[in-house]
Amino acid sequence: MGYGRIPDEVIEAVLQRHDIADVIGKYVHLTKQGHYLKGLCPFHSEKTPSFTVTPEKQIYHCFGCGSGGNMFQFLREIEGYSFGEAVSHLAEEAGIPVTWEDSNLGQNPQQMDRSKLLEAYEKAAKLYRYILMNTDQGKNALDYVRRRQMSDKLIDSFQIGYAPAMWDTLVQQLQKAGYDLPLMERGGLISARSEGDGYIDKFRDRVIFPIWDAQGKVIAFGGRATGEVQPKYLNSPETMLFNKSRVLYNFHQARPHIRKTNTMVLFEGYMDVVKAWEAGVKHGVGTMGTALTPEHAEVIRRNAGKVVICYDGDSAGQNAAYKAIPLLEQAGLEVKVAMLPDAKDPDEFITAYGAERFVRDIIEYAAPSIKYKLHYVRRHFRLQEEGDRLRYQQTALKMIADLSSIEREHYLKQLASEFDTSYESLKQDLANHRTKSEKNLTFRDNIDAPWNNGRQNRKEKPKTPLYPAYHNAERQLLAIMMHDQDVCAHVEERLGDEFNVDAHAVLAAYLYAFYAQNPMPNVSRYMAMLQDDKLESLASSIAMIGARHGINETVIDDYIKEIKKYPKQQEIVKKREEMVRAERSGDPLQAAQILSEIIALEKQLKLS
Structure with missing residues (x-):
């Protein structure tokens, strides 16, 4: 059984080396409830958790919006990955060599562009890092960074670099490596010359802060001028990789600490996050100078129950904090505000008074949101x-x-x-x-x-459907087949592809193929074959039914009979309609003939 050019053993190794709870836990705060883990669905807005992860089956399913599947499907849905990209990503995380032919398997042109840009951003980050730490060009920038009391360890942790003042340092490197320069321009790495002839670097003579996605891949840069150049900070433009309304700086490194404390500290800028990290505030992220958005609030909500806003102490920072409070509270978060004295920003406070005082007097002493709002309006x-x-x-x-x-x-x-x-x-x-x-x-x-309004901006929770008998029998049968190879073999012999719902017939065909190669049931492994969003969601909802107790051959055969009855029932309905038309057209002989056919079909039904 194949998955394009991805070897079976790679799929198997990835599924064995990863646990779905850990994969999804990077995006969703999960709590244990019996045999399940539950959390707020990342695919629609909800206040009561309906998103369920089943470690035993290595699948997830949301009873609110219906999404579901295995870990590959989760990454496809939340990150927009192709199947090949999802496998590659998890393989790399597990240290499994991505050596199969065509590692861009299943990618459409946009996804291939995305992969190339990720490669280019990683190379650019390494280039800027090397220039800062190892060249004469970067010496002044390195002196500046160290004057800001940033140790080499901190520089390394945040992969800080330097873009030299030359016009085309990065352009030349990208060109030598064979990258498509128009794509690099669309990706925000370089700019077209105003004269329309060639390209120049987007960042020049700036300290570079790589911006990562949730998986720790570089997707953009922030550049900080070392002198009085304006603007002081320059971010990459929005691209197919980078949406500033959704990305939080340092989220990938802060996430385990956020999970541990159930709290996120929200800063405005890169330096604040970096200096706070060194001060021991490891659960800090930054909005990179942009206003907090509902998308940011949603990312925070999925990962923490509490948030501490630690913006600059000047008027602009405090105004931004005041505006951020309702956004965060509307997302269901407990909000506090850390108030900095003398219009200082967090970086300045840490430099002036030290890490211990910053944590004790600013972060731990953060005011409840109502106290801050009262303080704010009284001005x-x-x-x-x-x-x-x-x-x-x-x-x-x-x-x-x-x-x-x-x-x-x-x-x-x-x-x-x-x-x-x-x-x-x-x-x-x-x-x-x-x-x-x-x-x-x-x-x-x-x-x-x-x-x-809890229904605002959310998919309506679908009502539990009342399936007709044949449809319910097909679902129940598929659920048992997913957990029992013998039942699957029995169904294949007695029913084959005679499922009445097309999607059920497809799922059954995949199950027959799965057991032909795999002696033991494995729902997650089976779902890896499907590679279709709708099929995986359907399969996950059916798998959640489980293999119930008291199932025996008689019950299985009753399900099969119910499924086989439906086409005959539909044929009888069709014949009755034909008989009525014959009677109305004045053809009693034709009506009588059809009636005899109906009686024969009804006898067959009773005997079946």
Whole structure:
């Protein structure tokens, strides 16, 4: 049995060396529930986990959106890989040589371009790294980096490099290596000359920070000017590899620490992430200077339950933090904000006061989001004036009104104490705000705040289908066949390809072929044969039925009979329609002939 040019033993080795829980666990926070692992589906928005991983069968299935399959299908769906790319990726991770003929198996032209760009970015990162650490061209940049108190170990951990001031250093290297330069331009590595003749490097005279995807592959660069050149930071443009609205800097390295703490620390820039990493904050990621997006929030939600925003202490940073809070809370995250004094950024604070104080006084002392929001809005009131004091208190009450009862009482007491105001009067005002807010809802979905509607931006959860008897029998039979070779052989002999649902017939054909080469059931191995999204999702939903207790030959034969009955039942329905048409057309002899055929078919049904 073959998979194109990928040898069977490679597929087998990859499946044996990887556990689906570990593969999916890099993307989804999974918790154990009996024999299963559950988490929030990465393919649609949900608040209650319906995404299930079954380690015993090495498959996943979402009961919300219906996606499912084995580890290869998961990578295909979440990363857009071809089957060959998914196998190659997992083989490389497991240290299995990717030596089979045509490692770009199954790739369409866009996927082949993507593979070439990934290669080129990796080569460019190594070139910039070499120039920084080993050449006279990189000496000034290396001095600059070390003045920023970055050790060689830290430089190595983040693969920091330097793009020299020359116009075409990278262009020449790419050209020598045989890369297609127009593709390299589309991929954001180089730029076309303004005169329209040839290409120049995208980054020149900048310290280079590689940007990685979730698997640790370089997909873009950030360049930091060492002098007063503007812009201070320059990122790669968006390409087929890089979407700044989805990518978080350093996520691939931070992910295991995020999993361990269930918390992500969110920074703005590269240097903040790098310096915080050296300070011991290993669960930090960066938005690379761009505003936080719903896509970022979704990545965070899939990997952590809590997030600490640690943006710059200046007005721009604090404004960005304030705007980020609702996005993160709407995603269902617990949000805190680390407040930096004197308009410092995290890098500056660590340099000035050291790692221990940064962790203790800034990260661990981060304020709950409501405390930060109250602190933020009060800056807009002149509290020395009575009118503004009263307006601030009313603004604060509106914000407190949405909290839980315990939180409301806590902040209400703080407000009363701070302004020497009657607690009871504030409590009454708060009750009035809540009553007014509840009236505005008018007992309907909160249309004015669509983010609060759990159905917003999500695939509708499909209702559990009520299958007709023959359809249900086919599903039950396939589920048993996936777990029992003897049953599969019996079905092949008695039923063959006579499944009424075309997709079921295809799954059965693959099962017959699978057992011809494999003596033992292996659902994940079987699914590796399918290489079709719809078939794998269907197979995963059927596999979740499992091989139930009490199954014997009589039950199997009853399923087969039910399946075989359906074509005859359909034929009877068709004949009855023909008989009615004959009667209406005034042809009683034809109607009688059809009736006799119906009676014969009904007798066959009773005997079957």
